[in-house]
Amino acid sequence: MNVTDAISKRRSVQKFDPEHRLSYPDIESLILAAMHCPSAFNIQHWRFVAVESPQIREQLKSTAWGQPQVTDAGVLMLVCVDLKAWDKSPERYWENAEAKVRESMVKGMRGYYRNDQLAERDDALRSGAMAAMTIMLKAQDIGYDSCVVACDYAAAAKIINLPNDHAICMMLTIGKRLEDAYPRPGMLRLEDVLITDTFK
Ligand SMILES: Cc1cc2nc3c(=O)[nH]c(=O)nc-3n(C[C@H](O)[C@H](O)[C@H](O)COP(=O)(O)O)c2cc1C
Numbered sequence: 629m630n631v632t633d634a635i636s637k638r639r640s641v642q643k644f645d646p647e648h649r650l651s652y653p654d655i656e657s658l659i660l661a662a663m664h665c666p667s668a669f670n671i672q673h674w675r676f677v678a679v680e681s682p683q684i685r686e687q688l689k690s691t692a693w694g695q696p697q698v699t700d701a702g703v704l705m706l707v708c709v710d711l712k713a714w715d716k717s718p719e720r721y722w723e724n725a726e727a728k729v730r731e732s733m734v735k736g737m738r739g740y741y742r743n744d745q746l747a748e749r750d751d752a753l754r755s756g757a758m759a760a761m762t763i764m765l766k767a768q769d770i771g772y773d774s775c776v777v778a779c780d781y782a783a784a785a786k787i788i789n790l791p792n793d794h795a796i797c798m799m800l801t802i803g804k805r806l807e808d809a810y811p812r813p814g815m816l817r818l819e820d821v822l823i824t825d826t827f828k
Pocket residue numbers: 638639640641642695775776777778779809813
């Protein structure tokens with residue numbers, strides 16, 4: 629499937645075949661695609677929790693107001709981000725670069741995030757959102773549908789033992805569609821969203 633088709637065919641599907649589970653190679657191909665995403669300073673903040681356990685999925689469903697796709701989808705993927713990844717052996721993110729480039733990038737990220745928790749969180753979530761979208765497009769490519777699911781993130785974090793210096797960026801459900809998505813509910817016009825040069 630080409631990228632344009634994957635973008636236009638992706639819809640938020642809510643009814644998945646509960647009998648169909650994604651195989652490990654399928655899950656791996658989603659994650660490998662996401663690992664190619666851009667990330668701030670190449671920090672690759674993403675950590676992916678693929679929830680297969682029916683018991684844990686049942687608990688997570690209650691954090692998502694009982695939405696059935698949380699238990700029914702072929703896999704439930706929590707795209708998490710490590711907010712402090714910039715301070716955890718950051719040389720590894722630039723290990724193949726020249727030493728002077730690597731040193732400059734490490735100095736750059738330390739200077740940028742050290743005293744700015746908002747930038748730290750914003751950039752981690754930006755990078756995580758890239759990964760989440762890429763997973764959804766890759767899912768489309770290999771014959772699956774997907775849906776973002778909102779949840780009580782603090783409650784979900786407890787269930788998956790999320791470390792204190794991580795955040796959940798996105799809960800994703802991916803699987804075999806049983807029903808089409810609802811018709812597109814309404815799309816803003818191009819002129820509502822495309823601004824030239826500056827806001828007025
Ligand atoms: C942050 C976020 C939270 C969302 N939460 C839910 C949700 O809890 N349940 C759901 O069915 N769809 C959820 N969606 C999907 C949106 O409802 C959907 O993207 C929107 O209606 C447009 O439809 P489409 O994705 O099919 O184009 C969410 C999307 C985002 C980005």
